[in-house]
Amino acid sequence: xTVTEAPRDVVEAPAGPALSAPPxxxxxxxxxxxxxxxxxxxxxxxxxxxxxAGVVAILVGFERVDLSGFExxxxxxxxxxxxxxxxxxxxxxxxxLLIGLATAVVPLQVGASTVAFPRASAAAYWTxxxxxxxxxxxxxxxxxxxxxxxxxxxxxxxxxxxxxxxLAVATVSVVTTVLTLRAPGMTLRRTPLFSWxxxxxxxxxxxxxxxxxAVMLLxxxxxxxxxxxLGGSDGVYDRIAWVFWQPTLYVVAVPxxxxxxxxxxxxxxRRHHRHAAAMGLIGLFGALSFGAWAQIGFSVDGQSNPTDxxxxxxxxxxxxLALLPVVGLLGLWAATLARGRVRLGTPLIxxxxxxxxxxxxxxxxxxxxxxxxxxxxxxxxxxxxxxxxAGTLVAAAAxxxxxxxxxxxxxxxxxxxxxxxxxxxxxxxxxAVAYGVAGxxxxxxxxxxxxxxxxxxxxxxxxxxxxAVGLVAAVVGGLAIVAALAAPVRRRTVADDPxxxxxxxxxxxxxxxxxxxxxxxxxxxxxxxxxxxxxxxxAGPAESTEAPA
Amino acid sequence: MAASSADIExxxxxxxxxxxxxxxxxxxxxxxxxxxxxxxxxLVAVYARMRADVIASGQRWLPEDVNVQLSPxxxxxxxxxxxxxTVAWAVYSLRNDDRVHAYxxxxxxxxxxxAYIPTVAYGWQQLGVGITSSTQALLIFTxxxxxxxxxxxxLAFLAVMAFRALGGQLTGRAAEGASAAALYWFVTVAVxxxxxxxxxxxx
Numbered sequence: 001x002t003v004t005e006a007p008r009d010v011v012e013a014p015a016g017p018a019l020s021a022p023p024x025x026x027x028x029x030x031x032x033x034x035x036x037x038x039x040x041x042x043x044x045x046x047x048x049x050x051x052x053a054g055v056v057a058i059l060v061g062f063e064r065v066d067l068s069g070f071e072x073x074x075x076x077x078x079x080x081x082x083x084x085x086x087x088x089x090x091x092x093x094x095x096x097l098l099i100g101l102a103t104a105v106v107p108l109q110v111g112a113s114t115v116a117f118p119r120a121s122a123a124a125y126w127t128x129x130x131x132x133x134x135x136x137x138x139x140x141x142x143x144x145x146x147x148x149x150x151x152x153x154x155x156x157x158x159x160x161x162x163x164x165x166x167l168a169v170a171t172v173s174v175v176t177t178v179l180t181l182r183a184p185g186m187t188l189r190r191t192p193l194f195s196w197x198x199x200x201x202x203x204x205x206x207x208x209x210x211x212x213x214a215v216m217l218l219x220x221x222x223x224x225x226x227x228x229x230l231g232g233s234d235g236v237y238d239r240i241a242w243v244f245w246q247p248t249l250y251v252v253a254v255p256x257x258x259x260x261x262x263x264x265x266x267x268x269x270r271r272h273h274r275h276a277a278a279m280g281l282i283g284l285f286g287a288l289s290f291g292a293w294a295q296i297g298f299s300v301d302g303q304s305n306p307t308d309x310x311x312x313x314x315x316x317x318x319x320x321l322a323l324l325p326v327v328g329l330l331g332l333w334a335a336t337l338a339r340g341r342v343r344l345g346t347p348l349i350x351x352x353x354x355x356x357x358x359x360x361x362x363x364x365x366x367x368x369x370x371x372x373x374x375x376x377x378x379x380x381x382x383x384x385x386x387x388x389x390a391g392t393l394v395a396a397a398a399x400x401x402x403x404x405x406x407x408x409x410x411x412x413x414x415x416x417x418x419x420x421x422x423x424x425x426x427x428x429x430x431x432a433v434a435y436g437v438a439g440x441x442x443x444x445x446x447x448x449x450x451x452x453x454x455x456x457x458x459x460x461x462x463x464x465x466x467x468a469v470g471l472v473a474a475v476v477g478g479l480a481i482v483a484a485l486a487a488p489v490r491r492r493t494v495a496d497d498p499x500x501x502x503x504x505x506x507x508x509x510x511x512x513x514x515x516x517x518x519x520x521x522x523x524x525x526x527x528x529x530x531x532x533x534x535x536x537x538x539a540g541p542a543e544s545t546e547a548p549a
Numbered sequence: 550m551a552a553s554s555a556d557i558e559x560x561x562x563x564x565x566x567x568x569x570x571x572x573x574x575x576x577x578x579x580x581x582x583x584x585x586x587x588x589x590x591x592l593v594a595v596y597a598r599m600r601a602d603v604i605a606s607g608q609r610w611l612p613e614d615v616n617v618q619l620s621p622x623x624x625x626x627x628x629x630x631x632x633x634x635t636v637a638w639a640v641y642s643l644r645n646d647d648r649v650h651a652y653x654x655x656x657x658x659x660x661x662x663x664a665y666i667p668t669v670a671y672g673w674q675q676l677g678v679g680i681t682s683s684t685q686a687l688l689i690f691t692x693x694x695x696x697x698x699x700x701x702x703x704l705a706f707l708a709v710m711a712f713r714a715l716g717g718q719l720t721g722r723a724a725e726g727a728s729a730a731a732l733y734w735f736v737t738v739a740v741x742x743x744x745x746x747x748x749x750x751x752x
Contacts, residue, residue: 168584173577176573176576176577176580203580206584207584210587210588210591211591214588214595218688221691225681225687226681226687299599299602300599300603300685306598
């Protein structure tokens with residue numbers, strides 16, 4: 001018997017029935033499990049939800065300008081919109097935005113051909129879209145927290161649980177991708193920092209979202225059977241609001257730190273200063289952000305709401321300790337930039353804005369836990385929430401600008417993104433400071449709360465006007481970012497690695513082909529492309545001070 | 550006998566050994582199991598906290614008309630513990646290519662898992678009150694009902710892996726799938742251990 005051998009690549013495929021053409025148009029989107037498609041769907045949808053949340057925040061902001069009464073909207077509607085702004089910003093906006101970015105970028109960063117569970121990711125997106133739509137529809141039907149229609153309130157709670165499940169499923173897919181599908185040689189120690197931050201943040205999300213889902217299930221059953229815990233829809237928001245308080249609030253910002261940490265060294269033309277330390281600090285920040293223990297408790301009579309953790313030792317300690325990793329990371333980024341050759345590109349500018357906003361938010365949190373200052377129930381906490389959420393959004397915008405060649409096959413219009421993110425950062429910053437100062441005058445956080453303790457009403461109203469104008473600027477900035485994403489491609493092609501990137505996503509084409517990589521790359525450090533670029537040279541633009549990984 | 554250089558040369562052109570398969574399903578199941586456990590454990594924590602608060606105020610926790618019997622809870626616990634053993638048996642058999650034992654172990658596991666559900670239903674019947682009667686009853690029904698749902702997911706997972714084993718997919722990946730299902734099942738049993746202690750034992 002004669003055996004002939006031929007290289008696999010020249011063997012012709014056996015004749016057979018022709019394969020059906022891959023779907024195009026809407027069918028390609030609806031039926032796609034491609035992580036880039038699913039990621040872009042998450043990103044696009046969450047940006048639209050975020051714009052809506054921004055408009056709601058503006059309405060609520062202008063409602064505060066005249067504290068003598070409700071001038072813009074009806075008092076019941078204002079209370080509902082007050083809850084919607086935070087729920088939409090975090091659960092319909094920031095979290096899915098980060099999940100979308102991670103779904104598209106993480107497989108590229110770790111050298112995988114796709115996410116771990118592509119169909120689960122796609123199913124999570126469609127569930128997110130449907131449940132998010134029902135959440136908004138429930139609000140429109142006078143449901144939602146403080147809603148007057150009992151059935152619509154129950155509908156809101158049920159849809160919100162489905163939303164949480166969708167976010168958790170998508171998170172499992174991303175985290176599993178990093179843990180199991182890394183390229184040969186890529187140990188966890190060599191994992192890019194955004195992917196690492198998704199492991200940290202995603203794990204804490206997976207410990208937090210189920211807690212919220214369980215509480216909401218109890219709320220749902222309570223609304224359906226007897227109303228023993230809550231006494232109707234008025235107590236629903238208290239069971240969700242702990243997510244917007246520290247330390248749980250910080251969990252949304254964990255991936256943002258990873259985005260900044262991936263952008264800074266690329267634009268410094270240098271390895272990340274003490275990469276392992278940065279990983280540790282992101283991990284510490286994530287661990288400190290687990291705050292499901294700090295929520296309003298249930299009571300049998302439905303009247304008393306135990307919050308014995310407030311001003312307790314652990315809560316105070318976490319408030320201060322959370323500063324450490326953020327300050328440490330800011331220091332590492334400053335050292336990276338100081339020792340490198342900085343190119344002031346748009347992603348870097350946005351990343352620095354994001355780092356400062358998040359740092360400001362965590363610093364405000366350290367003030368919040370001081371009992372003598374007594375600002376935990378005031379708009380100081382609103383300002384803190386705004387800083388952390390806006391900082392995360394600006395980081396996401398930086399990530400979109402940075403990874404646009406891989407996500408969209410184009411570079412985003414530089415000026416528009418820079419203008420948009422600057423407006424977003426400055427507008428949110430101004431609004432946060434104004435709310436913070438108003439909080440020092442004892443303006444309550446809850447919009448319908450009594451104003452008896454408020455001193456200097458005129459000053460507070462002026463601050464509220466400044467905050468509302470800041471929110472308008474932030475939303476206009478968000479619109480500019482969306483416009484930049486939607487802008488047509490100016491050039492036919494974009495370079496595979498327009499930034500001189502350090503990590504694996506820049507080793508493939510822009511946009512990446514199906515399967516991401518023609519050959520699975522071997523990884524020997526946390527910055528393999530940086531190494532490859534300067535291999536053989538006597539010295540790179542900035543020598544690493546670290547031992548090889 | 551030591552291999553000669555000629556023997557080694559035969560393998561020189563052979564393709565490299567496949568890298569170990571990533572344990573995607575196992576890790577994904579571990580994350581999902583942890584998340585599912587957090588849902589039930591959160592409600593157990595609410596139950597324990599409220600119970601402690603009520604007892605600390607000098608009142609009785611369970612109302613007179615709520616009757617939490619030991620027998621259904623204990624039977625459920627024993628049933629699930631036995632199922633944990635049979636699930637481990639199934640995975641061990643699959644890894645050792647022992648199909649007959651694997652089928653038997655999967656069958657027993659599913660049988661025991663299904664048998665657990667009537668014990669819970671019997672416990673509900675013996676409780677003597679409805680879900681709307683009190684806060685305590687609402688919590689007990691919610692926690693145990695949620696655990697039944699968690700068990701149902703585990704049974705479906707086990708059934709899928711059992712059918713894959715029946716279909717002869719006893720490759721490394723299928724064995725990993727069985728390990729993933731077993732991991733989820735072990736978490737389900739462990740969570741029931743907490744539920745059983747909180748509700749059946751301490752009441």
